[in-house]
Amino acid sequence: MNEIIHLQKITNEQYLHDLQNKLASHNLLDENRNLSLADSSDQDLLEMFFIEKILTTNKQLSPHTLKAYRSDAKTLLIYLSEHQLAFRDIGFPEVKAYNRYIKEKYAAKSAIRKLEFFRRLLEFGYETQFYKAHLSTWISKPSSKKGHYIIKETQMRPQVRELNQKDAEQLIACFPKIVKARKNQEPLEKRNLLIAYLLYTTGIRASELLSLNWGSFRYNRQGFLYADVIGKGQKHRSIPIREETVAILMDYRRSIEEPTEIDPEDTSPLLFSIYNKKELHTEKKRLTYASLYKIVKEAVHLAGKQSSVSPHWFRHTFVTMLLENDVPLAVVKDWAGHADISTTNVYLERVNQDQTYTHLQKVNLFR
Structure with a gap:
C-alpha cells in the first residue's frame, strides 16, 4: 500500500x-x-x-x-x-x-x-x-431502497434516518451539556454547540465540517456569511450560514481567544481538540471523525433519542426541511452537493407522500 x-x-x-x-x-x-x-x-x-x-x-x-x-x-x-x-x-x-x-x-x-x-x-x-x-x-447484489432509510427485516416499513424539528432542537441543546471537563469548559461547550448548529442549519457532510478552516468563511457582496467547502469528487460549493449560526460561530471564536475578522489566508482548523490544552494558542489538532461521532452519540444518549442517530441524520433532516418549505429542487441539489438531482428527488418523493393528508383534507367528499 x-x-x-x-x-x-x-x-x-x-x-x-x-x-x-x-x-x-x-x-x-x-x-x-x-x-x-x-x-x-x-x-x-x-x-x-x-x-x-x-x-x-x-x-x-x-x-x-x-x-x-x-x-x-x-x-x-x-x-x-x-x-x-x-x-x-x-x-x-x-x-x-x-x-x-x-x-x-x-x-x-x-x-x-x-x-x-x-x-x-x-x-x-x-x-x-x-x-x-x-x-x-x-455476482448478484441485494436490492436496496434509495435514500435515507434504515431497513430491517422485522420492520413493516423502512425507518427514515432523520429528525423532526422538535427532536432536533432537543438534541442540539444537549451538545454543550455533555462537556465534563472543567479545564476549557466554556470553549468546549461553545465548540460543541457550533458543531450542532452547523450540522443542523447547513446540511454539511461530516467530512466537510471537519475540513473547515477559519479561512473557509467569507462574506458575499450583500454582506452575508458563506462557507466554501470541498465535497465529494473535490467539487467546490458555497453554503450560506444562518444568522443564528453566525452568532454562535463568533461566540466560539471569542471563547478560544481567536479573532472574529475573516481571514481568507487562515488555514487553521475551525474545529480542533481542546482537551488537556494548557493554552488555547498551542498547535491545533483538527477534530477527527471519531471525536465528532462520539460527541453526537453522547448528546443523543443525554437527549434520550434513538441510539442509531449519527451525524449524517442532520444532513437528511436539513434537506427534507428545505423541500418541505418549498425551496426549489435544483437549489436544494446544489446546496446539498448532490452529484445527481435524482438523489434530491428521493427526498422530494417522500415529502410529497407526507403531504397527501393535507391534499385529502381539501377535497369535499361529503355534501
Missing part, C-alpha cells in the same frame, strides 16, 4: 519510469506490451487493481472512501484466508459462496459496496488474463 501512495505523489516522468521498472521486474507485460497478470501473484493482482482501477481516477478520493475500499479488500482477504483459498482458486463456486456470505453478514448498502468491489476486481482479473473466465457475471 505504501508503494501505491508513492505512485500517487510522484511526477509524470517518475511515474512512467517507476511503472516501467515495476512491470518489467514482475514480468507483467505480454508480447504486445499490454498489461498481463496471467503469471502474476495474488499480491500483484490486488496492487495493480488498486493502482489502475481505484487510485488512477480524475477524482481525488476522500480518506473515508479510501478506508472503505481497504475495508472491502480486507473482508475479501480474510474470507479467502479462512477458507484456505488464493485468488487463483476463485471460480464459479467460490464467487457464489462469497456472494452469499456477504449478503447474509452485511446490511444491503454495505453488501452492495463490498460486492461491487469484488465484481470490479474480478473484471480487472479477466481483462488482464489473471482469470480465463468472466466470473463477475455470477
